Amino acid sequence: MIESVLFTSLHTIAAVLWVGGIFLVYKVFRPTAIEQLEPPQRLQMFLGVFDRFFPWVWVFIAALVVSGYWDWYSRLGGIADASLYMHLMHIIGWIMIVLFAWLYFVAYKQFKTAVQNKEFPVAGAVLNDKMRPVIVINLALGILEAVIGASGPYWVL
Structure with missing residues (x-):
């Protein structure tokens, strides 16, 4: 019983922090940065935000995967016995993970390189055309x- 509470709590906290972080960056930081900072400073600020947030996202992903599968196997006896809503969450969760992995290993790498090389128009294009979607x-x-x-x-x- 206590394990179920701990793993469900871990799962919920990881999900809230990941999605809440996305919301904060996209709906709060981004508009404020656009209003108050010139592109070079804005792009450098976003690099700093992503450098700090993305490692946490990997922690959240690990917590979500471990706690989610633990829940399925301990409480339900396996994936086959799970309800449709749990299968939907499973599929959507893996889509989010794959999208984040692409964002991190491809687009973010390009963004970071462009900012570090002071290629701000390139960095802005990567951020707007690849990362933001x-x-x-x-x-x-x-x-x-x-x-x-x-x-x-x-x-x-």
Whole structure:
């Protein structure tokens, strides 16, 4: 019983912090930075934010995967016995992880290199054309995950 509470709490906290962090960066930091900073300073600020936030995202992902699978196997006896809402959360979660991995290993690497080389137009293009769409998609998917997780037990399919 205590393990279920701990793993469910860990799962919830990791999800809230990941999606909440995305929301904060996209809906609060970004508009404020656009209003108050010139592109070079804005891009350097975003590099600093991502440098600090992205390692945490990897921690959140690890916590979500471990706690999610632990829950399935300990409480339900395996994936086959899970409800549809849990399968939906599983699929959406892995889509988010794959998108973040691409964001981190491809787009963010390009962004970081461009900022460090002071190629600010290139960095801005990477941020706007490659990173931002993935960030927006993961924000939407994360909100959908929260809705499914909170409401799923009530429409158990």
